[in-house]
Amino acid sequence: MCGIVGINSSKPVTGVILNSLKKLEYRGYDSAGVATLKDGFINETKCEGRVENLENIITKNKNDGPIGIGHVRWATHGQPSEVNAHPHSSEKVSVVHNGIIENSTLLKKHLIRAGHVFKSQTDTEVITHLITEYLKKHDLKTSILKMLKRLHGSFALGIIFKDFPDIIVGARRGSPLAVGYGPNENYLGSDSYALKTMTNKVSYLDDGEFCLIHKNQVEFFNSEGEKVNKEVLEVSSDDQNYDKGNFKHFMAKEIYEQPNTIKSCLKEYIDKINKDINIINFPWNSKEIESIKLIGCGTAYHSCLIAKYWIEQFTDIEVETDIASEFRYRKNKFKSSQLYIFVSQSGETADTYAALDLCIKNKMKTCSIVNVVESSIARDSGYVLPIHCGPEVGVASTKAFLGQLLVLYLLTLKISFLRNEISKDGYSTKIDNLLELPKLIENTLKIESEMQEASKDFSKAKGSMFLGRGYSFPIALEGALKLKELAYVHAEGYPAGEMKHGPLALIENGMPVVVIAPRDEFYKKTVSNMQEVISRGGKVLLISNKSTDEVSSENLWKKIEVETISDDLFPFLMTIPLQLLAYYAANSLGYDIDKPRNLAKSVTVE
Ligand code: AGP
Numbered sequence: 001m002c003g004i005v006g007i008n009s010s011k012p013v014t015g016v017i018l019n020s021l022k023k024l025e026y027r028g029y030d031s032a033g034v035a036t037l038k039d040g041f042i043n044e045t046k047c048e049g050r051v052e053n054l055e056n057i058i059t060k061n062k063n064d065g066p067i068g069i070g071h072v073r074w075a076t077h078g079q080p081s082e083v084n085a086h087p088h089s090s091e092k093v094s095v096v097h098n099g100i101i102e103n104s105t106l107l108k109k110h111l112i113r114a115g116h117v118f119k120s121q122t123d124t125e126v127i128t129h130l131i132t133e134y135l136k137k138h139d140l141k142t143s144i145l146k147m148l149k150r151l152h153g154s155f156a157l158g159i160i161f162k163d164f165p166d167i168i169v170g171a172r173r174g175s176p177l178a179v180g181y182g183p184n185e186n187y188l189g190s191d192s193y194a195l196k197t198m199t200n201k202v203s204y205l206d207d208g209e210f211c212l213i214h215k216n217q218v219e220f221f222n223s224e225g226e227k228v229n230k231e232v233l234e235v236s237s238d239d240q241n242y243d244k245g246n247f248k249h250f251m252a253k254e255i256y257e258q259p260n261t262i263k264s265c266l267k268e269y270i271d272k273i274n275k276d277i278n279i280i281n282f283p284w285n286s287k288e289i290e291s292i293k294l295i296g297c298g299t300a301y302h303s304c305l306i307a308k309y310w311i312e313q314f315t316d317i318e319v320e321t322d323i324a325s326e327f328r329y330r331k332n333k334f335k336s337s338q339l340y341i342f343v344s345q346s347g348e349t350a351d352t353y354a355a356l357d358l359c360i361k362n363k364m365k366t367c368s369i370v371n372v373v374e375s376s377i378a379r380d381s382g383y384v385l386p387i388h389c390g391p392e393v394g395v396a397s398t399k400a401f402l403g404q405l406l407v408l409y410l411l412t413l414k415i416s417f418l419r420n421e422i423s424k425d426g427y428s429t430k431i432d433n434l435l436e437l438p439k440l441i442e443n444t445l446k447i448e449s450e451m452q453e454a455s456k457d458f459s460k461a462k463g464s465m466f467l468g469r470g471y472s473f474p475i476a477l478e479g480a481l482k483l484k485e486l487a488y489v490h491a492e493g494y495p496a497g498e499m500k501h502g503p504l505a506l507i508e509n510g511m512p513v514v515v516i517a518p519r520d521e522f523y524k525k526t527v528s529n530m531q532e533v534i535s536r537g538g539k540v541l542l543i544s545n546k547s548t549d550e551v552s553s554e555n556l557w558k559k560i561e562v563e564t565i566s567d568d569l570f571p572f573l574m575t576i577p578l579q580l581l582a583y584y585a586a587n588s589l590g591y592d593i594d595k596p597r598n599l600a601k602s603v604t605v606e
Contacts, residue, residue, distance in 0.1 A: 028074025347375020
């Protein structure tokens with residue numbers, strides 16, 4: 001999941017490539033590099049770390065030219081270092097790559113035997129040597145075709161050539177790749193976002209295709225080398241929201257945006273006058289849906305887990321959830337009466353896309369819930385429901401999670417209503433409850449300072465646990481994931497009732513444990529499990545809601561009370577304290593909150 005950008009122009013391109021790479025750091029940020037072609041020579045500059053470091057080096061070495069490619073990396077083969085950073089160049093070609101070449105070890109052996117000398121530990125470098133080798137005997141197009149046929153795995157490539165100084169080659173299999181069109185210059189990008197500062201006119205390569213980008217035209221070819229025509233699309237050029245404003249981190253900004261993002265999403269979907277949910281042109285008859293499968297990764301998977309409870313509660317439809325990386329390799333029994341829902345903020349997650357692709361190939365009903373509407377998942381699924389929360393920049397998903405929950409809840413209610421499984425009154429009441437959400441989220445955010453205080457103990461802990469029942473169990477998983485990815489503290493999410501079946505053994509004196517227990521049907525049971533943790537030395541932070549009855553707060557370490565709402569909507573409010581907990585734990589440790597170690601915002605490798 002690296003970021004790629006390429007520009008073929010008549011003006012110097014390095015400055016523009018660097019700007020675009022800064023925007024692409026959400027895809028990877030362990031190293032960066034640029035290669036340009038000038039006066040018949042390929043010049044390569046790369047370094048470990050951020051684009052900022054690269055910019056400093058380029059200011060000194062003045063690597064510039066009218067044609068160039070750039071890359072930000074998230075390491076798959078070989079540790080993050082200057083030598084492993086892309087581009088990987090020979091005297092003749094320079095290559096940037098997103099994806100994984102699965103047969104690189106074998107190809108490398110053949111190439112070494114043919115006299116090639118490798119500098120890096122990356123899989124990408126085999127592409128450099130392979131194309132260099134083919135160019136010795138073949139023309140450019142034949143060399144590309146031959147090289148692509150030898151590669152196994154997934155890739156998006158950008159290549160420049162010493163001997164073809166007016167061409168950038170782009171090629172894709174598995175990983176997405178976009179081409180952009182400008183005045184007397186054309187572009188290549190790992191997605192349309194990479195191109196947004198330069199153009200809003202784009203085309204997407206389909207799987208197996210490659211292209212030759214000239215200054216004034218772009219030629220597209222299929223995997224057999226036959227010319228194909230491409231539609232030119234206009235993408236939105238919304239560049240607002242990529243600014244932290246007065247916040248120290250994007251994550252803090254995104255947490256505090258949630259009352260507004262929920263309000264905007266409600267505006268898009270709720271018809272207040274007719275008390276209805278606008279899910280227009282839904283292509284299937286809801287009464288014919290016999291089962292639903294919800295698929296996602298990470299936080300998006302957690303939103304699927306919560307939706308399972310809602311679908312079970314409001315409909316008679318059978319529902320299952322699956323982690324995309326598992327689903328794609330399982331022997332699935334595809335059913336034409338099943339609706340497959342894919343949840344993804346970026347819409348580019350490789351595993352989620354592969355799961356979608358499998359369903360498309362099996363002619364299933366596919367619906368995606370995404371934030372990025374120009375993404376591959378949105379483009380290729382049968383129906384799309386956007387979450388309308390604006391760009392999410394922080395690697396940790398916050399406002400997108402609430403957006404996913406909201407759209408999943410709206411879809412569930414609408415399907416239930418269309419199937420006559422909820423009364424007209426019940427449906428209206430649920431819509432009224434939803435309209436209260438923005439205000440209640442805003443009020444819940446007032447617990448900030450209490451969470452900041454509580455976070456101190458979590459940041460020092462060697463381990464922690466998050467417990468909940470019912471809707472609060474997936475929220476516990478999400479709270480634990482946030483703490484892990486931001487504060488690098490070991491955290492386990494568990495159903496509260498499961499503790500005595502093993503994990504209770506982990507509880508020792510002073511271990512911080514979050515118990516999520518709104519006053520719902522599970523409240524008393526969860527509180528009993530909480531007492532079992534307390535009696536074994538656990539230091540419990542209870543997150544519940546305001547109520548007149550006293551909580552059994554005996555021996556509690558801390559109690560946080562959020563607003564009260566109908567039981568099925570508690571996940572929206574319970575998430576807020578956990579986001580703040582992880583944020584402040586990481587902040588007190590001085591970690592890079594928006595770009596946590598080893599991670600990336602868009603996970604485009606499997
Ligand atoms: C969440 O905080 C994560 N960084 C991660 O789990 C993320 O939700 C996951 O990678 C899925 O991404 P997507 O929503 O873009 O598909």
